[in-house]
Amino acid sequence: xxxxxxxxxxxxxxxxxxxxxxxxxxxxxxxxxxxxxxxxxxxxxxxxxxxxxxxxxxxxxxxxxxxxxxxxxxxxxxxxxxxxxxxxxxxxxxxxxxxxxxxxxxxxxxxxxxxxxxxxxxxxxxxxxxxxxxxxxxxxxxxxxxxxxxxxxxxx
Amino acid sequence: xxxxxxxxxxxxxxxxxxxxxxxxxxxxxxxxxxxxxxxxxxxxxxxxxxxxxxxxxxxxxxxxxxxxxxxxxxxxxxxxxxxxxxxxxxxxxxxxxxxxxxxxxxxxxxx
Numbered sequence: 450x451x452x453x454x455x456x457x458x459x460x461x462x463x464x465x466x467x468x469x470x471x472x473x474x475x476x477x478x479x480x481x482x483x484x485x486x487x488x489x490x491x492x493x494x495x496x497x498x499x500x501x502x503x504x505x506x507x508x509x510x511x512x513x514x515x516x517x518x519x520x521x522x523x524x525x526x527x528x529x530x531x532x533x534x535x536x537x538x539x540x541x542x543x544x545x546x547x548x549x550x551x552x553x554x555x556x557x558x559x560x561x562x563x564x565x566x567x568x569x570x571x572x573x574x575x576x577x578x579x580x581x582x583x584x585x586x587x588x589x590x591x592x593x594x595x596x597x598x599x600x601x602x603x604x605x
Numbered sequence: 606x607x608x609x610x611x612x613x614x615x616x617x618x619x620x621x622x623x624x625x626x627x628x629x630x631x632x633x634x635x636x637x638x639x640x641x642x643x644x645x646x647x648x649x650x651x652x653x654x655x656x657x658x659x660x661x662x663x664x665x666x667x668x669x670x671x672x673x674x675x676x677x678x679x680x681x682x683x684x685x686x687x688x689x690x691x692x693x694x695x696x697x698x699x700x701x702x703x704x705x706x707x708x709x710x711x712x713x714x715x716x
Contacts, residue, residue, distance in 0.1 A: 503702030
């Protein structure tokens with residue numbers, strides 16, 4: 450009986466924290482019709498002190514252009530290991546990028562900020578085009594970008 | 606004592622019920638690459654031109670983008686074939702940077 454009890458305790462202890470920690474989050478980024486080629490976008494997170502915490506997505510596959518995503522590049526030195534497995538195609542003008550990621554629940558309401566840097570060929574770079582605190586109450590609220598991004602929102 | 610055992614059984618059953626769908630989604634995501642990497646590319650779709658700052662691209666199409674090599678060389682300082690491109694979605698799990706959980710692959714759509 451003691452073994453049975455111990456097993457139950459162990460399985461409960463192991464499974465419940467895992468269920469509580471994961472959270473699928475959908476980020477939707479819609480671009481303006483800015484009249485240029487596809488945009489490179491870097492989605493990354495800084496912590497409460499403003500320090501780079503990690504990348505969530507890179508839209509655009511050629512690393513030699515990442516220097517134009519200047520804030521992200523300054524934080525990461527363009528290290529491809531930061532975005533392995535979370536890199537996709539650039540996003541055309543007027544189109545919408547929808548990403549669903551399984552994120553740590555601890556990212557929300559803990560002082561983290563999501564940033565998006567944007568760059569387009571032969572057009573001005575736009576670092577920190579979006580900067581939005583990651584909070585549960587902020588989910589679903591659209592945010593306007595400064596140059597290329599028409600609006601951005603995240604859903605929990 | 607029996608009460609605590611009942612509670613433990615109930616919480617374990619609850620955990621299993623909640624955890625199994627998540628586990629199932631994780632394992633099935635390996636087979637559903639159409640929802641991940643392949644849907645990412647707007648390669649041949651109208652309005653999704655390629656992002657090219659420079660020439661010197663010798664056909665490195667690992668990112669599967671529809672790229673033009675006839676660019677006007679305006680930013681030739683970027684002409685570097687030694688750059689390391691990141692691995693695309695679906696090829697590896699997201700980096701272990703503390704932001705991602707469970708190693709599930711991202712789901713991506715461009716509309």
